Every structure is written in structure tokens, then in C-alpha cells.
Amino acid sequence: MHCVLEGVFKRLLSFWFSSEYHQQDFYLGRHRKRIDDKLIKICVPHDFGRKPRSLQDMTFFKATEYHDLMLYFMLPLVRHCLPIDHYHHFAVLVTAMTILLSVPTCEEVDMAGVLLHYFVKEMESLYGIRAMTINNHSLCHLAKQVRDNGPLWSSSMFPFENMVKELGCLYSGTKNTADQVRYVKTFIHVQLTGKYDTFPRLWNDGWK
8 A cells, every 4th residue: 555556656646747747758737637537537336435536636545546546547547648668667567566466376476576676677767766766666575575475455554544444433532541442442352353241341331
């Protein structure tokens, strides 16, 4: 989530749409309205977390929106706008991440690793030294992580982020903080073990 979606991909979007780079051949700001019009007209299946919204709101995008934009929407949207070398370079990233987010074979993991190394290598020649960030370098280690720990979705931060949201709803103000923390710990215990032995008592006690 943080390395690829809110790191590398968000940086690419900045290169493409920030007026700071308006003199570069990869700048897409002049095509933004046409891309936006196509983007917001996309009808997504019901299992998508969010509907596509305008790139004008890019700074407020959630990680799931970056996920959908990178993997599903962006390639066809910029196909006729982005220079061919930059387009193929981005397609390499999308292909590699699609592989690592599936249930890949060993050969597919190796291929994804080669693609990501190529993506990192070409980043400087296409976008300059400013693009060589730690997130970009971290892509080189993703294939090894999949070999050691399984597909990327099995260690994704999305479930943890969702649980943080749920836990946030269990707090109520700043009074009786200790009781609230104890209640949340019990809630987590119930979620992990399915044992409700202590939960009803805490639920009935509550806090004022």
C-alpha cells in the first residue's frame, strides 16, 4: 500500500499532472479534462470499494482509489496521451504488480522481479534523478518478499487499516480512558479468538 500505491504510483501521478513539470514531454495536465471525463464515466462492479472520482481530488484519494486507478483504469486512460516509452514503462509496473497480487508460480514471481528491476532502472532516464526515491528502490525487493511470505495480498496493509477504522469507532471522548482501552482490548480478543466470556460483562458495565 504505502510503497507502491501511495509511494511510486502517487509520484508518477505527480509527474504527469503537476504544473511543475509542464515543460516535460510526459506532462498530461493539458489532457486532464479529457481523462477526467472518461474516468468519472466508468461504471465499476459492486465489489469495488469506491467509484472513480475526478483527478482534481487526487490529493484526497484513499489507498483503495490509487489501487483501482493503477491496476484497472489508468493504462487505457493515458494510452493516447502518454509518450510511448513512458506508457510502456508504466505498463511494466502494472503487469508486475498484477502478478504479485495474484497467486503466482515461482516462474511468474521471477518474471515480476525482472520487470520491477527494469522499471526501477528506467525510472531515472525517463523522469530524472528526482524520481529515484526509497519507494522506487523498494520495488526491487518485492519479488523476494513474495517468495518468502507469499502473495502481496497476504501481507497487505488494507485489512489493518480497516481494523483501525473499526477500533476508532469504539472510543468515546477522553473520559475513563483506561476503561475504553480495556474494552477495545477485549474486542480485539473476541475478534481473534471468538471467545465471548469476558465481553458481555464489559459491554454491560460500559463507561460514563
